[in-house]
Amino acid sequence: MVSTPLHVLLISGSTRASSTNTSALRTVAATAPDGVEASLYDGLLDLPPFVPGDQPDPAAVESLHTRIAAADAVLFCTPEYAGMIPGSLKNLLEWTVGTGDLNEKPVAWINVAYEGRGDAAVATLRTVLGYVGAEVVDSASSRITVMQPMIGEDGTVADPEVRDRLTAALTALADHVRHGKY
Numbered sequence: 001m002v003s004t005p006l007h008v009l010l011i012s013g014s015t016r017a018s019s020t021n022t023s024a025l026r027t028v029a030a031t032a033p034d035g036v037e038a039s040l041y042d043g044l045l046d047l048p049p050f051v052p053g054d055q056p057d058p059a060a061v062e063s064l065h066t067r068i069a070a071a072d073a074v075l076f077c078t079p080e081y082a083g084m085i086p087g088s089l090k091n092l093l094e095w096t097v098g099t100g101d102l103n104e105k106p107v108a109w110i111n112v113a114y115e116g117r118g119d120a121a122v123a124t125l126r127t128v129l130g131y132v133g134a135e136v137v138d139s140a141s142s143r144i145t146v147m148q149p150m151i152g153e154d155g156t157v158a159d160p161e162v163r164d165r166l167t168a169a170l171t172a173l174a175d176h177v178r179h180g181k182y
């Protein structure tokens, strides 16, 4: 019996072209284990500022809803700006409140910053994820430092040990979804 692959949506909080956060997720997508499909969300810069109310959602927001709804889980990787998650990621998360896209959705995070950095981004991400009712999978969430020189020509992390740790984070999240608890 062919089981349908699990689908994990990868959301980076960085808008920078050569971002270490996006590179980490690009590596996760490139090294996904059998049975798991991981795809990078690339619409962060297309999302307009959040406007509460019942006017129809702009197309970019509709596409965000569709991508999250189609995912079995979501993996976040975000820089810290001025002591918290970037405004553009907070904006994305605000667009998910009204429709409950992330409610009871298994989610995890990877912190690619150096030791002692990026902790406030993780803390504020957890606050918002808790607020939107997401299920944060702690055992699939971790710090995996990615430094700019580690990024290869293809935009993924070249260091084999770091690549393996990134794949292991995705595998842990997928196992949680499959087995209901981890």
Ligand SMILES: Cc1cc2nc3c(=O)[nH]c(=O)nc-3n(C[C@H](O)[C@H](O)[C@H](O)COP(=O)(O)O)c2cc1C
Binding pocket: 014, 015, 016, 018, 019, 020, 021, 022, 078, 079, 080, 081, 082, 083, 084, 113, 117, 118, 119
């Ligand atoms: C405007 C600005 C503010 C920043 N504020 C913080 C901060 O408060 N805490 C922190 O740990 N790093 C801070 N950083 C460092 C970034 O989080 C760090 O460079 C990160 O690696 C950028 O992610 P990226 O490579 O995915 O773009 C800041 C960087 C910028 C440009």
